[in-house]
Amino acid sequence: MQVTSVLESLFRWAHVVAGILWIGLLYFFNWVNSAFAPTMDGDTKKKVVPELLPRALFWFRWGAAWTWFTGVLLLALVFYHGGILFESPNSWGPAAYAMIAVTFLAVFLYDALMKTLGKSNMMAAVVVGLILVAAAIWLMGNWAGFSYRGYVIHIGAMFGSMMAFNVWYRIWPAQQKIIRAIKNGESPDPALVGLAGMRSKHNTYMSIPLVWMMVNSHTTWAASRWWYLVGAIVIGWWIGSMLFRKAPKVPGF
Numbered sequence: 001m002q003v004t005s006v007l008e009s010l011f012r013w014a015h016v017v018a019g020i021l022w023i024g025l026l027y028f029f030n031w032v033n034s035a036f037a038p039t040m041d042g043d044t045k046k047k048v049v050p051e052l053l054p055r056a057l058f059w060f061r062w063g064a065a066w067t068w069f070t071g072v073l074l075l076a077l078v079f080y081h082g083g084i085l086f087e088s089p090n091s092w093g094p095a096a097y098a099m100i101a102v103t104f105l106a107v108f109l110y111d112a113l114m115k116t117l118g119k120s121n122m123m124a125a126v127v128v129g130l131i132l133v134a135a136a137i138w139l140m141g142n143w144a145g146f147s148y149r150g151y152v153i154h155i156g157a158m159f160g161s162m163m164a165f166n167v168w169y170r171i172w173p174a175q176q177k178i179i180r181a182i183k184n185g186e187s188p189d190p191a192l193v194g195l196a197g198m199r200s201k202h203n204t205y206m207s208i209p210l211v212w213m214m215v216n217s218h219t220t221w222a223a224s225r226w227w228y229l230v231g232a233i234v235i236g237w238w239i240g241s242m243l244f245r246k247a248p249k250v251p252g253f
Contacts, residue, residue: 008077015070019214022063022167023207025056030204031247034197039252042185050183053175061172068164075157085150095144102136103154107165114202122198133158134230141226148223149216155229156213159206166199201244209236 040048079085086096110129118125133155140151174196178188212219212232222228 004077004081008074011070011073011077015067015074018063018066018070021059022067025060025063026200026203026207028056029060029200031243035248035250036252045182046185050179053179057172057175061167064164064167068160071157071160075153079150079153084147086145087147088145091145093144095139096146099136099140099144099146099154102139103158104161106132106136106158107162110162111165111170114199130230130233133233134227137226137229148220148226151226152213152216152219152229156210156216159210159213163203163206163210166203170199171196171203204244205237205240208240209233212236 037045037049083089085091109132113125113129117128136158137151137155140146140154141148146154174192177192178196181188209232213229219232222232
């Protein structure tokens with residue numbers, strides 16, 4: 001029994017369990033709680049929110065952390081150590097290192113884009129973001145020599161890093177202040193409510209194409225067609241928009 005095979009199984013198991021915990025709560029917040037919360041009066045919110053949300057956000061943020069951490073371990077074990085990152089063996093070089101750096105540093109470009117262009121024109125920011133992602137996919141495949149599975153999983157790691165960043169550095173800090181305000185009978189800062197809600201919405205949109213990227217070994221029919229991945233991202237975002245439109249229409253009793 002190879003040690004790497006055992007570790008891969010354990011890391012993958014932990015990754016999937018943590019991912020279910022994280023994304024399940026993400027969908028609860030965006031497609032269930034977002035429609036339910038406005039139905040509560042002030043006194044009900046003052047009782048329910050400080051009791052419910054801190055508990056839910058505990059599992060939410062730690063699910064995000066463990067999903068990201070085990071994902072990075074799997075990336076290193078399966079793709080770097082396992083030697084399936086490149087089309088040709090032994091292709092490590094400046095281009096490969098540069099695109100790996102882009103994978104994990106793109107989160108700061110995303111955050112800056114949302115703080116600037118996203119404030120005035122979110123649709124324009126999304127289009128710019130999609131163009132930059134498409135450029136990264138092309139560079140990974142055609143400049144750095146990544147295999148199909150290699151660039152798919154790295155775009156997945158990019159999305160996952162953005163999502164985990166949003167959870168820990170944008171959503172959770174804002175929610176702490178929002179919850180305390182509601183508990184004290186005060187109106188939360190609308191800017192914080194807007195920030196937490198928007199970044200959570202971004203995570204929901206990114207999560208659907210991210211699942212495609214996680215199962216990349218089952219989508220190799222799309223190899224050599226880098227634009228298929230761009231199409232999967234667009235389709236995933238469209239599916240997300242349909243579900244966001246459906247969510248407020250689901251009635252209670």
